[in-house]
Amino acid sequence: MENNRKILSLKDIVVKFRVRSKMLTSIRNISFDIYDGETVAIVGESGSGKSVLTKTLTNMLESNGYIANGSIMYYPNEDSKNDPKTAFKDEINLIKFHKGALTSEARKSIKSYNNLRIKEAKTKIGILTKQIEMNIDAINSQIEIDNLTREIENAYQEMASFNRLSRRTRKKMRPIMKEIATPEGVNFLEKTMIENALDYLKNEEYLTEFEILLQEILHKVNDKIAIDSQEVNLLLEIWTFQNQSALKNKTQANKNLKKLRGGTIATIFQDPMTSLNPLLSVGYQITEVLRAHQKMSFIEAKQEAIELMKKVGIPNAEKRFKDIPGKYSGGMRQRIVIAVALACKPKILICDEPTTALDVTIQAQILDLIKQLKKEYNLTVIFITHDLGVVANIADRVAVVYAGQIIEYGTTNDIFFDARHPYTWALLSSLPQLGNKGEDLYSISGTPPSLFNEIKGDPFAPRNDFAMAIDYELEPPMFEVSPSHGAKTWLLDPRSPKIEKPKQLSRLREAVSEAKVGE
Ligand SMILES: Nc1ncnc2c1ncn2[C@@H]1O[C@H](COP(=O)(O)OP(=O)(O)O)[C@@H](O)[C@H]1O
Ligand SMILES: [Mg+2]
Incomplete structure (x- = not known):
């Protein structure tokens, strides 16, 4: 990597959603560093927590969601420190803003949910202790008690981090x-x-x-x-x-959040219409952002907006300035959304499946545009996708997510040619470029675990052809394969049997060198 400076550092992130009287955990202890100027792809099946993770970065979670644990440190680089327009010149923990912006109602429900968790765990411990006294299943009961004790500690910790001092x-x-x-x-x-x-x-x-x-x-x-x-x-x-x-x-937190989204992190979503107002001209929408963030006059802003429209590849930008989004095609709309994002002068650009709704030729064009803008504006790009095929074309590094955890990370080469996690193998095996004419494409059987429950062992175990007994009992740690590469699977434990990765993956090198992947 050319540049080894961290720009974002995620540590032990846990995100939960209140759903009626239950609690769903979407992100389970994600720790990950993102470096200044790189493009990181976050890849995983639908529902694995990719969008929740991106919303966590800018505190855009829906009101029933909250960050239960962890920190997200943002480190400004020299450029940002010297730029008078950047909002944050010191490192900051983004999660603090979120906590400040939380409603008192949410705070209360976090407290009551955790109290309930503690009460239930204590009751269970009581029953298990009796079992041990009567010598019923003593070893397993003790393991269960240890788990429950840990859960009680977590619950206290979670409450404490949201509580106000008495x-x-x-x-x-x-x-x-x-x-x-x-x-x-x-x-x-x-x-x-x-x-x-x-x-x-x-x-x-x-x-x-x-x-x-x-x-x-x-x-x-x-x-x-x-x-x-x-x-x-x-x-x-x-x-x-x-x-x-x-x-x-709350006022302070909201002000900081606005600054964060205005000048530090910008997000592009899958559906351009979620970020555009259908009733206002696209030109007006870009100028508004410029005027708000860069304090330009209307004339200056209009000129700059037209420049941006040209930059993102809108033909006849002057003429199309007055058109409403409805007059644009899907691909062109996504270009406008990118222009709006650039108008904020972000350091970090998050692209959440920006090409998923577009057809293939347009997809490739938008990817090229993002690559080109990244270079020109020195952006750090976080690229979210369910499609590993797109990744080969755009990313320096890849993080693979499953059931709210990063289960493997590495350089794009590490992931494509030296993947170690069976889930990554499965994702790679289902790339259409690996299919042979007349053969059925590989697909992963089964479904991800329910996020409402505590997950025991390796969450991928029930779908894993290579699962071992331990996978159902204990969660694997992240094993380091090399300084740039890690995977969270017991297969990397020295005591595990040697397993060959699926044969069709050997065809990947060929497919990538023929540029069939990522086209
Ligand atoms: N506001 C919400 N309330 C309840 N559950 C949510 C909410 N937002 C997301 N989730 C759940 O979190 C999980 C991850 O969702 P998401 O990050 O959108 O997945 P994806 O990887 O497809 O982007 C899903 O199970 C989803 O149902
Ligand atoms: Mg999503």
């Missing part, structure tokens, strides 16, 4: 926080003050994000370990947030 805690912590807020204050705290605070925190049933951080810092002061000023700043930031009214936090 009034009592805020009152108790005010004096020490006042000291910490002064320059160097943290290094001159009185011993009794530290002890009192630590005593108080020790007696809390579970700790919020703020309390955990405060506790860590105070322990460090006690042990005379140097304290990072960033840690202290983060603590002060959370403290301010906790002491501001919910309304003020």
Whole structure:
């Protein structure tokens, strides 16, 4: 890779949706880094969580969704730092905005859902403990109890990360926080003050994000370990947030989200009409964005909009400026959506199946356009698709998702020629370019697991021709194949039997070199 600087870093992301009285988990612990200037493809079957993941990046989840855990750090590059128009010049955790923007109703339902989870788990543990006492299925019962204990911890942690500090805690912590807020204050705290605070925190049933951080810092002061000023700043930031009214936090979060979507991350969706207003001329829609984000006059904006329309390949741009989206073909509309996205001057362009609704020749043109614009504007592109065939043509790296997890990642070459996960094999095997005349195309049997339940073991096991007993019991870790390549399958454990990947995959090299894939 030419450039090894991270621009986005996702860590332990969990996304859930409230569906009536149940909870569905769409993203299960995704951790992934995206580098400045690269094109990453995210590939998986329909329903695997690709769109939810992209919406998570810009906090566009529907109101019944929430990010239950994790962080998404955005790191601005030198260009962005020096550009007066960029909104974010320091690294930020995007998930904070989301939490701030959450309604109090959502907060309440997260709390009650987790309380219910804890209660159910505790009841089950009670029953299992009795079984162990009576010596019934003791080993399995103990494993189950360990799982349930972990679930209780997760539930507490999830609640704590959404909870506001209690009034009592805020009152108790005010004096020490006042000291910490002064320059160097943290290094001159009185011993009794530290002890009192630590005593108080020790007696809390579970700790919020703020309390955990405060506790860590105070322990460090006690042990005379140097304290990072960033840690202290983060603590002060959370403290301010906790002491501001919910309304003020929400307004602030929404303002930041607007900045994020305006100047940092832009998204292109599958259906152009979801992002365009059918009643307004396309030219007007582009100029509006330019005027909002770049503070241009109408005349300037109109000129720039026509430039952008030319750039995305609209013939007779001056004439077509006044047309409403309905007068454009599907492919042309998608070009307009791309122009609107570019008008925001994004650093990161997310394309969520931008060509799925288009016919094949138009698809190839739009892909070429995205490639060309990426180069010209130095964009980082996150390209979402269910079609691995498209990937060979556009991506530097690929992440394969299944049931809300990344199950394999690597360079495009790693994935096409050295895939290690049976699900990736299956996706590759169903590429039409691998089919021989007269033979049926390979397709994956079965369906993905229900997202309403906890998944035991490897979620792909029931559909996996190579599944072993352990796949039904334990979730595999991500095994590193090389520094650029990893796969989450027990087949990579040294104790597993050697398995040959499906024969038809050897034809891939030929298919790609003949440029049959990705055309
Ligand atoms: N607002 C929502 N409420 C409930 N479930 C949702 C919502 N949005 C997405 N999901 C569920 O999350 C899962 C992943 O969806 P999605 O990311 O759209 O899949 P895809 O990979 O096809 O883009 C699906 O099971 C879907 O039903
Ligand atoms: Mg989708």
